[in-house]
Amino acid sequence: MSINRRHFLGGSAALTGAAVLGYPAAAADAIKLGSVLDSSGIFDAYGKPMDMAMRLAVADINNAGGLLGRPIEVVAYDTQSDMALYSQYAQQLTREDQVDVVHGGILSASREAIRQILRKSGTLYFYNVLYEGGVCDRNIFINGVTPAQQVEALVPYAMNKVGARTVYILAADYNYGQITAKWIQKYVGDNGGETVSVDFFPLDVSDFGSTIAKIQSTAPDLVIAPLVGGAHLSFFRQWAAAGMKARIPLASTTLGVGNEHKVLTADEGNGIMVAYNYSQELDTPKNAEFKRKWAAAYGDDTAIHEIAVSNYQGVLTWAAAVREAGSLERDSVVAALETGISVQGPGGTVTVDPRTHHAVLDVHLMEIENQGMTVIDTLPRRQPIDTQAVCDLEANPDDNQQYEIEI
Amino acid sequence: MDFILVIVVEVLYAIGALVLISAGLAVIFGMMRVINLAHGEFMMLGGYATITAVDLGVNVFLAMLVLAPAVVGVLGLVVERLVIRHLYGRLIDTMLATWGLSLLFVGIVTMVFGNTTTGISTPIPGFALGDYQVNGYNFFIVLVAAALLFLMLAVLRSTRSGLIARGTMQHADMAASLGYNPDRIYMLTFACGSALSGLAGAVLAPLVGLVPTSGGAYIAKAFITVIAGGPALIAGLASSAGVFGLINQIFSFAVSPVVGEVALLVAAVVLLRLLPRGITDRLFRESL
Known part of the structure; x- marks a missing residue:
C-alpha cells in the first residue's frame, strides 16, 4: 500500500469536509485489523492456514454486521518466514496503516521482534500460537496452550x-x-x-x-x-x-x-x-460448523490445524471484547478482556485469564489414528499455571518481560 | 555385543550416505573441475522426482534407482548445454552461475510443490539385530553405495568410454586431436554426474523429509568429502567418506548427533591441514 499526494489530498479534503459538516464520519469507516504471518517460506505450513482462519473469522463478523456497526478491514503482511520483516511490517502497521489491533507472529522470535513495537505504539496485540509460556505484558493477549x-x-x-x-x-x-x-x-x-x-x-x-x-x-x-x-x-x-x-x-x-x-x-x-486444544476429529457442533464454513470458503477443510484455530479464536476473543467495551480504544478493550471474557471456538470455550492475559482452555488428549487425531479424553478449563506462577498483571500492570519459569 | 553390531551398521550407513551424497560431485567437481553449487538442488530434485513418481503409482525402487537419475541426468544435460559449457575453466563464474541455478531450482520447486515437508515411507521394514531393532533401509543405502563405487570403478577403468572421459578431463586438446569431441564428452560426463546426484537424492528421500531447500544440508558435506578425498576419484571418495563417516558416528554415539557433525567438520579441517591436497595425494596414489 502506498500513499500518493492525490490520495492524501483527497483524504484530507474529505476529512475536513466531514469535520466541517459535522457528519458522523466514522460510522462507515472500516475497523483495521492488522495481521503479520509467514504465509510463505519455510513456516508457511503454519502461517497459511492461520491467515485463512483469520480471514474466515473476519468474514464471519462482517457478515453478521461488523463490529460497532462498522466493517472490519484486514491489513495483512506476509513476513515470508523472515524475522527481519516482522519489525518492518509492525512499524508499517502501527505508523502508516494505524491499525486498531494486530494479530500475528508464529515463532517466539517473531513475537519478541514485534511485541515492544506494538507496546510502545499502544496497539493491542494478540499472539495466537502454542508456545513456551512466560510472557508478561499488559498489551499482549495469548491464547495458545503453554507447556x-x-x-x-x-x-x-x-x-x-x-x-x-x-x-x-x-x-x-x-x-x-x-x-x-x-x-x-x-x-x-x-x-x-x-x-x-x-x-x-x-x-x-x-x-x-x-x-x-x-x-x-x-x-x-x-x-x-x-x-x-x-x-x-x-x-x-x-x-x-x-x-x-x-x-x-x-x-x-x-x-x-x-x-x-x-x-x-x-x-x-x-x-x-x-x-x-484442537483436533479436526473433535466431535462438537462448534467444530462441525467451523469445518463447514472453512470448506465453504476454501474448498476443503484439510488445512485446518491447531494454531489456525487459535488464530480464529483470537480474532473472536478480540471482537467479543470490542463489543463489550463498545469502543476500539486500547485501554477499554483491555479492560473488557480483563473481565475474563469467554468465546466458544472450535476447540471449546476459551476464557481470558485476567492476571496473565493468557487463556484458560480445554485440552484434549488424543492419539494419532489414520492421519487424524482421535480424541480420547477432554480436560476442561486448564489454567496456564506456568505463567500464572510468575506473572500477575493485576498487581504489576507495567510488567514487560518474558519470564523463564523456574521449575 | 549387539550394541557394537548396531554401531557397526550405523557407521557403514554413515559412510554409504557420504559416498552417495558426494559421488555426483566427485564427477562434476573432482573430474571436471566445475564447482557445482547446485549439487544439493540436483539431489533435492532427485528426491522430488521419486516422491512424485511414487505418488503416481510407480514402484518405489524403480522410481529411486532408474527414474530419478534419468530425470536429473537429462536436466543436467540441459543445464550443461545452456549454462555450464560456456563457463569451463572459469571457476568463479561457474560458482556464481550454479549458485544462481540452485536458487532457481529452489524457487521452481517451491512454486510447484509448495514449501511444506513431504516424504515417503521407507520401503524396507526394520529388523532385529539381537536385542536391537535396526532400520532395514540402512542396509539398502550401504548396498547402493557399494554398488555405485564398484560400478564407477568398472566404468572408468574397464570401459572405453571411461578411458575416453578420463583422458578428455586430463587433456582435452589431446583427446580432440585423437578424434574425440571434448564438447560432447564434457556434456555426457556432466549428465552422468547429475544423474548420480539425482540417485543420491532419491535414495535418501525416504529417510529424511523433503523441502525445496533440503539441498543445502548436503552441499557442504559433499564438497568436504570430495576435496578431502583428493585427486583419485574413487579411492578418494571411499577413503574420505570412510574417515568422516566413522568419526561422525563415533561421536554421535558417544555424545550426540550434533557433536558428531562438529567432529566431522573438525576432522576435515585437521585432515586438510595435514594433507592439503587430499588423502589420495599421499595414500593410494596409483589408484583411480
Missing part, C-alpha cells in the same frame, strides 16, 4: 496408558524445546517416573539413526518428543522404519500442530499420543 497446560495433561495420560516408569526425552534445541523438556521432566517426576535421558537437536538435524540405537540401549518405557519442523519429522519416519513403534510408545507435544500427522503415513503416525 504446563499441555504437558501436565499429556505426561500422566501417556505414562498411565503404557505403564511407564522410565521416560526418554528428545527435544528441539531452542527455547521452546528446552523449556518444554524441563516441564516434561517435572511431570514425569511428579507421576513417580524417572527421566533417563534428555537429548536436544538443532532444527536441521534429520538423521536419528544413532539416537534410535541409543534409546534402545537405555530401553525406556516411553519416549516423549517435543521436536519441531520438517527435518525433525524424519525422527518419526526412522523410528517406524526401524520397527520401534511396536516396542516403545511415543508421545509428542508438537507433532500435528502444523498437520505433520498428515505428512506421515498412517503406519508411521498411528498410536502417537498428543494433547492439544
